[in-house]
Amino acid sequence: MGILLEAKNVEKSFEQNTVLKDVNFTLNEGEILGLVGENGAGKSTLMNIIFGMEVINETGGYSGEVLLNGKKINFKSPIEALDSGIGMVHQEFNLIPGFTVSENITLNMEKTNKNLVSSVIGKKYETVDTKENLKTSENALNTLGVNIDSKEYLSEMPVGHKQFIEIAREMTREKVKLIIMDEPTAVLTESEAEILIKSLKKLASLGISIIFISHRLSEVIDLCDNIIVLRDGFVVENRKSSDYTIEEIASLMVGRNAKKQEGEIIERKKLNKEDIILDIKNLWVDMPGEQVIDVNLSVVRGEILGIAGIAGQGKLGIPNGILGTYPVGGEVIFNNENLKLGDTFSILRKKIAFVSEDRRGVGLLLEEPIYWNIAFNAMQVQNKYLKKRFGIKFRDEVAMKELADFYIDSLAIKCMGPTQRAQNLSGGNQQKVCLAKALAMEPELLFVSEPTRGIDIGAKELVLNTLKETNAKDDTSIVMISSELEELRSICDRIAVICDGKIAGILSPYDSSEKFGLLMSGVSLKEVNANV
Template sequence: MQDILLEAKNVGKSFDGNTVLKDVNFKLGKGKILGLVGENGAGKSTLMNIIFGMSVIDETGGYDGEIILDGEKINFKNPIDALNAGVGMVHQEFNLIPGFTVAENITLNMEETKKNVISQVLGKKYEIIDEKANITISGNSLDTLGVDIDSNEYVSEMPVGHKQFIEIAREITRKDVKLIIMDEPTAVLTETEADILISALRKLASMGISIIFISHRLREILNVCDDIIVLRDGVVVENKPSKEMDLDEVARLMVGRDNEERKKEVHEEKVIDSNDIIIDVENLWVDMPGEQVVDVSFKVAKGEIFGIAGLAGQGKLGIPNGILGTYPVGGKVTFKGEDLKLGDTLKILEKGIAFVSEDRRGVGLLLEEPIYWNIAFNAMQVQNKYLKKILGINFRDEGKMREVADEYIESLAIKTTGSDQKAQNLSGGNQQKVCLAKAFAMDPELLFVSEPTRGIDVGAKELVLNSLKKTNREDDTTIVMVSSELEELRSICDRIAVICEGKIAGILSPKDSPEKFGLLMSGESIEGGYN
């Protein structure tokens, strides 16, 4: 038993009578990596919230069963208790202060200080921060992870991949850290960055730090973890060494059906009139930190699904964010033959264009509002839908708002207690589905969707991709899809543009080889392709 760091015994949890965890049991050894997989809504986040002492657990009646850490039963009331006990957590959504430097974020509340004349008289709390020492400390933590990031730079200027490493560096900087929970740490990383992180996890484990690794990238789970737990509908359906499992088995256990069944729907070729251009982008530039667009031009035909691929930091995320006015933008964009007023988001939305942002919490959702509010909000504000007149004055038609929300909850299989549940209480994948529903409710002619499957499981990915194909096919919605997942783009898109260093390196068919895409992503020119 002395080699076991963490043990869960018959852990259960319910919210408003809805059971989300039931009789969960597992053990995690010291210096071991435990993989936790499951579809969104399977209970992964709730289990981690219990271990890390998130206040939502205590505020909703606590949990059943026992959590034992280093031989002692624990019941953290808040994350501070967990941190003090040596348990850290890297959340799926960043918890960094943009206006602080890398070093300041990594050492926050752990700063080294130095004495001065006042502190010698009045005590330690009057000591001043030793900036040089903290830069050294943060640099050492980043070196442990094997990444080259300047400790003096401001986090606001960093690409998302670097922010993820900063989050992890902060956790390993804590004294006496025993366990780190990592929730989708590679979701925002390029393949190269993910490989660096995997190596870092092995190094941390060799130092005796235990890790719970949550990821929807199943190859990573099989590659780096000692043991794998599969959760489905709040129940552990498998718990065994990773060497005894393979990719198809894990996927099947997660979703409860064969992998082959999920592959039945493949990309269908359709006839597109290349002369019927719905959007024409010329010489677009976007000043988005970490995703700058330098000079991008492309055309999309009506009814097409147009993909945009590229490595992190090369500019792919900047394209929709610039066109929809999230960041400073220039160039010329013509929609249905009419110039768009770039930077005027409302005017663009009024034209019949919708946008699903990659930043679902920061841009996509009203976190403290219920699901029905989120789904209906843009359609209500921009298109005057879901309103009713009383004495000539427009009021919200909450009945209609709930009705449309319920339709999307069913069609997108959003796991929720009901349309009145607050968006902030949904799992990441279900929040993503709400963002999609919010866009679909506007019945757009053109839909920009950015990283629609980031951080969600294989079953939810299939549903999201199928919903995009369905709205394209049945509603004649033209789609521009930005994604880091090349295989997803190849499964759904008619053409795929590859962005490198803020410019289009080439446009390929989804049938082109992965090698061609790889060459374009790395800045190499190739023969073939089309515009």
């Protein structure tokens, strides 16, 4: 098979910040190319160039050449890229909640039937052929190897299913030649990721090329034919995946030995198991795809409590319900006082903070600068970073920028400074801004949901260490919800497992993976303890 895509000397700058420098690579038909690098290394910018995202032209375009089937391209919009056979699955979903699965997959590609009116006035008056569109979407989902009902509404879907629907949509496009996948497994469980990897190999065997971006390096090596490592905008390595080890890729990404370094030993206070900071009783949350049925759970003051579970079982619903994102009921007692469930502002005022898994929809003011984002909740809820003049309160922009500078440094946020807009940061750096926003409130209790989703190996360690330091040095109790069991085991004192919207049991981080797996799959804690 011949060369499908070629990049020659591609460079891109945002003002004085060069994010890509002399990037060269080729991608053959039916080949899977892995693209790895730390957050801010230039991966998303490179894909935005190929896919014709408006931000590239709005910021002065790029230099160098990109060729598709030997012809130079310079798309001015994603529509031009789609028309040329290039699709892209973004980190953040582009789906319509009020539509069915089939309607989302076939959107703007619907099969239609002619009628008397359309034959006179035109094609746009043809009627949608629901039966054919269902067949099209079901074929795409079957190719992916997932069991999803095409007639079901998207709003009822767990997050993992939404990712498969995004991919199914790109597969359905006519004459698709290349699919760019930006962190497609970040929201998937291990079993779901295995299904996706298998289906992507099948797509490649059909002649479709894939660019696969992921921080799960074992997946990259397993799936890809070749791997490009980007660091600070440069291609530092480009060779066959079989020639790499995970450790070597990690070291190339960060430019240093990526093995875990011995850091400062953090001393923690001894926990008093009778001192309960948060007591959850009969909690229910009506969160689509993550319903909580009846959760009873206590959090010990000063502990890091993990919540684990398979996607769609309710783990994300717990913090979202308590903080008022979705309809909620039951009883939640914080510091011996009942929280007014559904009243987010009053809950935040009690020094409870939340880092949402939905950083773009809930966590960030995308069009505002970094320093606004970090200071916003502390300013709005706690009246911090304000100054009075003539009895009127104004934002203290100097103090807000000093706060942002502190977190940009301590969390290693890659940016052009505190005034850069949040929407122009990479996904991983947006995640760090969300964490900084919560920490700026100096909470007594911090809910953090999927804190390392979509961030690189070095940033993951930094975020987890930050949580450990915040817990130990600031006496912050933490409830961490994650799909990454090993991360929970590395940081948590206890781990609660949720299944079917209820707490199935609480395990020690030192318990076996088999115990966790059985609890997650619906086996009772009594049976697990009796047989493992």
